[in-house]
Amino acid sequence: MKFSFLNLLAVVLISQSVHGQSVTSGAKQQSLFDGKTTKGWHTYLKPKAEPAWTVVQGALQLNPKAEGQGDLVTDGEYENFELTLEWNISAGGNSGIIFGVHEDPAFQATYETGVEMQILDDKSAEDNKKATHRAGSLYDMKAPAQNVVKPAGQWNLVKLRKQNGHLTFWLNGAKVVDTQMGSAEWKALLENSKFKTWKNFAAYPKGHIALQDHGHPVSFRNIKIELL
Numbered sequence: 001m002k003f004s005f006l007n008l009l010a011v012v013l014i015s016q017s018v019h020g021q022s023v024t025s026g027a028k029q030q031s032l033f034d035g036k037t038t039k040g041w042h043t044y045l046k047p048k049a050e051p052a053w054t055v056v057q058g059a060l061q062l063n064p065k066a067e068g069q070g071d072l073v074t075d076g077e078y079e080n081f082e083l084t085l086e087w088n089i090s091a092g093g094n095s096g097i098i099f100g101v102h103e104d105p106a107f108q109a110t111y112e113t114g115v116e117m118q119i120l121d122d123k124s125a126e127d128n129k130k131a132t133h134r135a136g137s138l139y140d141m142k143a144p145a146q147n148v149v150k151p152a153g154q155w156n157l158v159k160l161r162k163q164n165g166h167l168t169f170w171l172n173g174a175k176v177v178d179t180q181m182g183s184a185e186w187k188a189l190l191e192n193s194k195f196k197t198w199k200n201f202a203a204y205p206k207g208h209i210a211l212q213d214h215g216h217p218v219s220f221r222n223i224k225i226e227l228l
Contacts, residue, residue, distance in 0.1 A: 028226045028227060029224050029225070029226045030224065030225050030226070030227075031223070031224050032074060032209075032223040032224060032225050033060060033220070033221070033222075033223040035055070035058045035059075035221070036055055036058075037055060038053060038054075038055065038060070038072070040074065040075050040076070041053070041060070041072050041073065041074060041075065042072070042073060042075060043068065043070040043071070043072060043073070044070050044071045044072075044073050044101075044103065044109070044110050044210065045070070045103065045105060045108075046068075046070065049072060050067070050068025050069070050070060051066050051067050051068040052064070052066040052067065052068045052069045052070070052213065053068075053072045054066075056219070058221055059088070059219040059220060059221035060072065060211065060219065060220045060221070060223070061217070061218070061219045061220075062095075062211075062213055062216075062217060062218050062219075063217065064213070064215045064216060064217060069213050069215075070213055071098070071109070071110045071210040071211065071212050071213050072210065072211045072213070073101060073103065073110065073208040073209065073210040073211075074208050074209045074210075075208075076208070077206050077207050077208055078099070078162075078206065078207070078208075078209060078225065078227070079162075079205050079206035079207075080162060080163045080164060080227065080228040081161070081162055081163075081225050081226060081227055081228055082159065082160070082161045082162075082163075082225070082226045082228060083097070083099070083158070083159070083160045083161075083209065083223075083224070083225050084157070084158065084159050084160075084222070084223075084224050084225075085097070085157075085158050085220055085221070085222055085223040085224070086155045086156065086157050086158070086220065086221050086222050087119050087155070087156050087158065087218065087219065087220050088153065088154065088155050088156070088218065088219045088220075088221075089119055089120065089121050089152055089216065089217075089218050090121070090152060090153070090216050090217040090218065091121055091124055091152040091153065092121055092124045092125050092126070092152070092216065093119075093120070093121045093125060093152060093214075093216035093217060093218055094119070094120050094121075094125050094126070094127050094214040094215075094216055095119040095120075095211070095212045095213075095214050095216065095218040096111075096116040096117060096118050096119050096139060096212040096214070097116065097117045097119065097158065097160060097209070097210070097211065097212070098110045098111055098114035098115065098116045098117075098209070098210040098211075098212055099114055099115055099116075099117075099160070099162065099207065099208075099209045099210070100113065100114045100115050100162075100202060100204050100205070100206070100207040101113055101114035101204075101207040101208040101209070101210050102114075102200070102203070102204040102207050102208075103207075103208055107200065110208075110210040110212070111212075112198065112200060112201065113200050113201060113202075113203060113204055113207065114202075114207060114208075114210060115138070115139075115167070115201075115202050116138070116139035116212070117136065117137070117138065117139070117158065117160055117169050117177075118133060118134065118135055118136065118137045118138075118139045119135060119156075119212070119218065120133065120134055120135040120149070121135075121151075121152040122134050122135050122147070122149050123151065123152065124152070131143035131144075132193075134147075134149070135149035135156070135171065136148070136149060136169060136171035136176040136177065137176075137177065138167065138169065138177045138179065138189070140193045140194050140195065141189040141190065141192075141193045141195070142177050142179060142189055144169075144171065144176035144177060145174075145175065145176050145177065145178075146171075146174045146175075146176055148171050148172045148173075148174045148176065149171060149172070150172065155221075156171060156172055157170075157171070157172050157173065158170065158171060161228070163228050165180060165181035165182055165205070166178075166179075166180050166181070167179050167180070167181060181202060190202075209225075
């Protein structure tokens with residue numbers, strides 16, 4: 001009887017332990033922004049976040065008139081991931097989410113190496129003439145499949161997945177871009193873009209994620225990542 005009770009107790013404890021491990025391992029999503037500080041981020045080629053980027057009402061916000069301009073990049077580097085966030089652009093504004101960024105003084109800007117999901121006020125931004133430059137596009141390469149962007153001043157929801165070079169972009173719940181890096185389609189898109197002679201563009205599988213400073217007020221919140 002004593003032996004049976006101990007065995008039963010062991011089974012219960014093991015079951016609880018396994019259950020606890022499964023709960024922990026299932027929680028893959030990580031927050032990249034605590035809603036209060038710029039911890040975990042720095043201005044490109046700078047040791048910390050410069051004053052142009054501050055936290056306002058729970059969002060990372062760019063003030064284009066403040067000192068310390070530059071793209072804000074994650075301290076960490078990522079290769080296979082699913083990124084979710086919300087963005088809000090000012091009237092006439094332009095920005096972007098750039099990933100696969102190789103941070104090196106040899107490159108003066110994040111877009112020299114990184115690939116961009118465009119952020120734009122499609123209605124009144126100066127850069128709204130080409131479909132491949134509109135909100136949700138794979139910038140200068142592939143236009144969004146649907147026009148689902150919300151007007152300037154409203155929050156837009158992004159899900160961006162990169163897995164073994166396969167890129168999938170969602171904007172406000174709609175799939176807007178789907179392509180495979182290195183594929184025949186990708187090569188054709190690249191050949192017809194401004195990046196066709198940029199030998200370091202999209203050359204680094206693993207890199208930082210950047211929030212672009214394009215000289216217009218823009219805000220980001222609820223920034224989370226899941227490693228794949």
